[in-house]
Amino acid sequence: MSDSYDVVVIGSGPAGYVCAIKCAQLGLNTAVVESWSDPKGKPVFGGTCLNVGCIPSKALLDSSHKFTEARDHFSAHGIDVGAPGIDIAGMMKRKDKIVTQLTGGVSSLLQHNGVTIVQGKGKLLSGRNVEVTAADGKKTLLSATNVVLASGSEPVSIPPAPTDDAVIVDSTGALTFDEVPKRLGVIGAGVIGLELGSVWGRLGAEVVLFEALDTFLPMMDTQVSKEAAKVFKKQGLDIRLNSLVTGTSVKKGSVTVTYTEKGEEKSAEFDRLIVAVGRRPRTKDLFSSDAGVTMDERGFVFVNDYCATEAPGVWAIGDIVRGPMLAHKGSEEGVMVAERIHGKPVQLNYECVPSIIYTHPEIAAVGKTEQELKAEGIDYKAGSFPFAAIGRALASGETDGFVKIIADAKTDRILGAHAIGPSAADLVQQMVITMEFGGSAEDVQLMVFGHPTMSEAVHEAALAVDGMAIHMPNRKRG
Numbered sequence: 001m002s003d004s005y006d007v008v009v010i011g012s013g014p015a016g017y018v019c020a021i022k023c024a025q026l027g028l029n030t031a032v033v034e035s036w037s038d039p040k041g042k043p044v045f046g047g048t049c050l051n052v053g054c055i056p057s058k059a060l061l062d063s064s065h066k067f068t069e070a071r072d073h074f075s076a077h078g079i080d081v082g083a084p085g086i087d088i089a090g091m092m093k094r095k096d097k098i099v100t101q102l103t104g105g106v107s108s109l110l111q112h113n114g115v116t117i118v119q120g121k122g123k124l125l126s127g128r129n130v131e132v133t134a135a136d137g138k139k140t141l142l143s144a145t146n147v148v149l150a151s152g153s154e155p156v157s158i159p160p161a162p163t164d165d166a167v168i169v170d171s172t173g174a175l176t177f178d179e180v181p182k183r184l185g186v187i188g189a190g191v192i193g194l195e196l197g198s199v200w201g202r203l204g205a206e207v208v209l210f211e212a213l214d215t216f217l218p219m220m221d222t223q224v225s226k227e228a229a230k231v232f233k234k235q236g237l238d239i240r241l242n243s244l245v246t247g248t249s250v251k252k253g254s255v256t257v258t259y260t261e262k263g264e265e266k267s268a269e270f271d272r273l274i275v276a277v278g279r280r281p282r283t284k285d286l287f288s289s290d291a292g293v294t295m296d297e298r299g300f301v302f303v304n305d306y307c308a309t310e311a312p313g314v315w316a317i318g319d320i321v322r323g324p325m326l327a328h329k330g331s332e333e334g335v336m337v338a339e340r341i342h343g344k345p346v347q348l349n350y351e352c353v354p355s356i357i358y359t360h361p362e363i364a365a366v367g368k369t370e371q372e373l374k375a376e377g378i379d380y381k382a383g384s385f386p387f388a389a390i391g392r393a394l395a396s397g398e399t400d401g402f403v404k405i406i407a408d409a410k411t412d413r414i415l416g417a418h419a420i421g422p423s424a425a426d427l428v429q430q431m432v433i434t435m436e437f438g439g440s441a442e443d444v445q446l447m448v449f450g451h452p453t454m455s456e457a458v459h460e461a462a463l464a465v466d467g468m469a470i471h472m473p474n475r476k477r478g
Contacts, residue, residue: 013047
């Protein structure tokens with residue numbers, strides 16, 4: 001005997017809970033299966049993002065940034081607060097309070113929308129049946145017309161640096177330090193490594209980031225990557241490119257890291273080491289061999305453009321499918337799948353999914369980079385504008401970075417937008433909207449932007465695409 005639903009969603013991260021809520025709003029009898037629980041045994045919603053990812057890391061990034069503002073920049077505003085102190089326990093308490101508030105909010109939203117909550121580990125069987133195993137081992141069977149797999153991702157581990165949850169930690173452990181390390185090593189200079197390195201670097205740690213690649217932030221536009229490297233160096237982050245970690249040794253509460261830098265054997269000692277080399281899809285034991293779902297060699301579930309798997313009525317969304325591991329990408333896939341289950345042929349424009357690095361200054365991007373367009377042989381034109389020439393940025397003391405817009409040379413349609421600087425994520429979002437509607441550089445040129453605002457950098461960058469920026473000299477075009 002099994003309970004029957006229109007939709008069963010396995011996982012309640014940003015992809016899963018949004019999908020479940022949308023399905024319920026569309027009148028579908030929906031259940032969500034979640035295995036995560038708190039110390040009291042109650043289900044915890046929100047997945048990695050809300051519990052040990054996006055939200056807690058941004059809370060610590062915000063707290064640490066405020067500390068550096070007080071320490072290094074208040075005096076320029078005529079504010080004298082003396083030498084600020086650090087209360088790590090207080091920072092962690094604030095972070096945990098935010099997490100509890102948001103995860104509790106998800107629980108309330110699921111219940112308010114009539115989603116049935118089933119606690120336990122979900123596994124898809126054949127015939128769209130879902131086996132749920134509770135913490136005590138008891139099994140329950142759910143049947144569904146549609147099943148949505150949304151189990152999320154987990155940190156990648158590497159043999160040279162096995163985590164011990166004390167000295168060597170992954171991204172989750174890096175959110176719970178009880179003191180500031182004097183020397184902190186980070187393996188990986190990508191999004192996660194930069195954000196976590198920034199948190200502890202601002203609070204006083206000497207931070208070294210080891211990056212095996214010989215290029216910094218290769219997924220970003222080269223102009224942005226170069227500016228970021230310059231800014232982070234000025235902030236004190238020691239980013240060592242072409243540095244491959246080959247081993248670690250933990251003794252007396254510290255760790256010695258051995259690595260090769262440009263082929264030369266080296267070593268360095270740290271109080272703590274963070275392994276931040278990426279994330280992998282959490283698909284182990286997610287479905288049986290006869291469920292009709294297939295994966296690639298990296299463990300990602302095969303889906304089509306609409307997140308449908310090869311098994312009829314089975315969908316997969318979020319971090320376990322192709323594309324960037326971004327909470328907002330997964331959420332919108334959840335909405336798309338819910339709508340398609342309900343019969344509306346909605347599709348997601350993957351060309352307009354923004355990427356963001358929440359360092360300070362922020363880094364954000366959407367669409368194509370210059371190097372991608374060159375490789376594809378597409379004729380384009382580009383314009384950028386520095387925050388140093390923006391009145392609002394000067395008034396705020398936030399003058400690092402720029403906004404860049406790239407448009408098709410023939411059609412003028414915007415192909416990409418990139419920014420490093422204050423409010424970069426929000427400014428790029430303006431371009432996401434423009435690109436979604438097929439907007440051109442001229443469209444942005446003719447818009448009215450408020451003054452003084454950071455968004456004026458978007459306006460000027462669009463003008464610079466055609467060599468027509470107002471508030472800086474334009475380069476002569478050959």
